[in-house]
Amino acid sequence: MDWARFAQQLASMGRDLLAQGSTDKTVARITASATELVEGCDAAGILVLHGNQVETLAPTHQFAIDSDRLQEQLGEGPCLDAAHTSTGERVFRIPDLTSEQQRWPLYAPRAHRLGVGSMMGFLLFTDEEDLGALNLYSRTPGAFTQDSETAGWLLASHAAIAFSSARTHAQMEHAVATRHLVGEAMGILMGSNHLTEEQAFDLLRRYSQETNIKLREVARRICEQGNLP
Structure with a gap:
């Protein structure tokens, strides 16, 4: 060798x-x-x-x-x-x-x-x-x-x-992308349903738990459809 x-x-x-x-x-x-x-x-x-x-x-x-x-x-x-x-x-x-x-x-x-x-x-x-x-x-x-x-x-x-x-880098990129996506979805919910930031996030969280769909996926669907599915 x-x-x-x-x-x-x-x-x-x-x-x-x-x-x-x-x-x-x-x-x-x-x-x-x-x-x-x-x-x-x-x-x-x-x-x-x-x-x-x-x-x-x-x-x-x-x-x-x-x-x-x-x-x-x-x-x-x-x-x-x-x-x-x-x-x-x-x-x-x-x-x-x-x-x-x-x-x-x-x-x-x-x-x-x-x-x-x-x-x-x-x-x-x-x-x-x-x-x-x-x-x-x-x-x-x-x-x-x-x-x-x-x-x-x-x-x-x-x-x-x-x-x-x-x-680790990939996980950080995924976390940042998820945060942006959730923030965009919250903005849509706040505008279309006259909610506060806290209410919008709580709605996202509860819908995710009740449907057993990941929060990121719920946010993605809201961004695509303009409101909760």
Whole structure:
């Protein structure tokens, strides 16, 4: 492993990640970087848990999606373990999937049939939050070495910061857009129904609660239709 060259590539990737304009572009650059920088990596994806449901972000190959769906279906697998912080396992490396039938008796043989020979996974986390797991796949057993694991860990450390930053930025943009939309809807209600600002907001809130429709969506409909639906 040429670590001097890798350090230069990692620094370039870090700058590139922060320059991405959206969360989707950021995670796509993360997984693409994994296949470019980590020796032996044929495919990559980021697994995110929503309760018991699995979402695969920016997969570079179909079998990354298939692997995550298989783990969701079976309720077991190394990527699920990495994404569940309660296991304490922030990094895993599986040299040969055919030798892991004791740990994951349902997942391992079926993943091997998908074309997965070896795997690595890294929990993406910051001091404030856990973001999911970056999972790397190879079609070849024994493809990942200790150097591969170190490279993957360094990549994941940079990726977690960029992913968290992009997601925070997106949440802030969404909050600002929602505030503007709600303000516009309140203005419409105040003008058409002779309400005060407080009454208009209370009407919006109560309608949202009674109809089980998000406040942003209620506001959007008011802006489109000129009054409450």
